[in-house]
Amino acid sequence: MQTIQSSEASNRFAKCIEVSKRIRWDIDRDVLRARKFDHSKKFLPDGLSKVDQLEFLDLEERRLMSQIQGRTYANLFGLVERYIGAKMLEVSRDYWLGDQVALEALVRFTDEELKHQELFRRIERMMAADMPPGYSFVPHPNDVANAVLGKCTWAVLGLTCHIELFTQAHYRHSIQPDKELSELWKDVFLFHWKEESQHAIMDELEWQREDAKLTAEQRDQAVTDLIELVAAVDGILKWQAVADTDYFLSVCGRSFSDAQLTKLRDTMLSAYRWQYIVSGVQDERFLGILGGMITQPQMERIGAALAPIVN
Numbered sequence: 001m002q003t004i005q006s007s008e009a010s011n012r013f014a015k016c017i018e019v020s021k022r023i024r025w026d027i028d029r030d031v032l033r034a035r036k037f038d039h040s041k042k043f044l045p046d047g048l049s050k051v052d053q054l055e056f057l058d059l060e061e062r063r064l065m066s067q068i069q070g071r072t073y074a075n076l077f078g079l080v081e082r083y084i085g086a087k088m089l090e091v092s093r094d095y096w097l098g099d100q101v102a103l104e105a106l107v108r109f110t111d112e113e114l115k116h117q118e119l120f121r122r123i124e125r126m127m128a129a130d131m132p133p134g135y136s137f138v139p140h141p142n143d144v145a146n147a148v149l150g151k152c153t154w155a156v157l158g159l160t161c162h163i164e165l166f167t168q169a170h171y172r173h174s175i176q177p178d179k180e181l182s183e184l185w186k187d188v189f190l191f192h193w194k195e196e197s198q199h200a201i202m203d204e205l206e207w208q209r210e211d212a213k214l215t216a217e218q219r220d221q222a223v224t225d226l227i228e229l230v231a232a233v234d235g236i237l238k239w240q241a242v243a244d245t246d247y248f249l250s251v252c253g254r255s256f257s258d259a260q261l262t263k264l265r266d267t268m269l270s271a272y273r274w275q276y277i278v279s280g281v282q283d284e285r286f287l288g289i290l291g292g293m294i295t296q297p298q299m300e301r302i303g304a305a306l307a308p309i310v311n
């Protein structure tokens with residue numbers, strides 16, 4: 001049984017390598033193509049930014065808010081991809097002198113994640129050059145990576161699988177017909193999704209391989225670790241939603257009523273929670289993989305922890 005499972009996994013890794021080679025893209029040649037961001041367009045689609053819920057904002061203000069969220073998107077992906085690359089190098093250790101197909105697939109995965117970090121760093125700098133001063137993004141990729149990597153491998157792979165699955169949901173939102181959306185941002189979603197599709201398959205394989213090593217007690221602790229990781233992500237989002245709302249207010253040049261200010265802050269946080277937590281944990285594939293590993297009470301424990309974030 002073990003041999004059959006291993007050879008099935010090896011076939012899936014081989015398929016990931018094949019697709020990875022076929023769709024491999026270059027930042028300058030394929031994504032940027034010497035373009036700049038068009039600041040007369042939105043950076044994130046409404047389905048992600050939720051700006052369409054802010055009916056008291058005019059079109060220009062909605063566009064500004066989507067551009068601020070786009071800049072934070074680049075910063076947050078640069079942040080999570082630091083720890084993801086490091087974790088994949090770590091789990092690849094089991095294959096160094098073993099399955100060379102799995103090793104190659106995970107090395108390519110890490111290489112792609114390094115490239116994505118560079119892409120997000122570069123587009124952040126491009127956006128910054130054409131936006132007013134005052135934007136801030138405080139969490140440091142290495143501080144966050146050290147905190148995440150301190151949790152057990154099962155939980156880290158669970159968080160990673162959820163992230164790589166929600167990039168696919170984000171791509172789907174970006175292809176909805178929207179003439180107001182920046183063409184360059186559309187391409188960022190498209191090209192990132194192309195490589196993340198393979199990453200999600202490898203996350204699943206590695207998460208399940210790790211799961212098979214755990215005792216029931218270790219798995220219960222791992223569920224606790226996963227809940228703590230999601231809470232830590234939520235902590236970052238809360239902080240960034242405040243910083244980004246303050247930046248929006250400082251550059252949009254008009255005042256708002258108290259009720260509007262509350263709605264602005266609440267919508268920014270709920271957009272970030274949707275983008276970085278809810279669009280992943282409600283993904284059917286994620287729920288299927290997770291549900292195949294844990295008990296009903298453990299699933300309920302996760303559901304209870306997520307309830308204040310989802311609602």
Ligand SMILES: [Fe+2]
Pocket residue numbers: 081112113116192196
């Ligand atoms: Fe990525």
Ligand SMILES: [Fe+2]
Pocket residue numbers: 084113164195196199
């Ligand atoms: Fe990835």
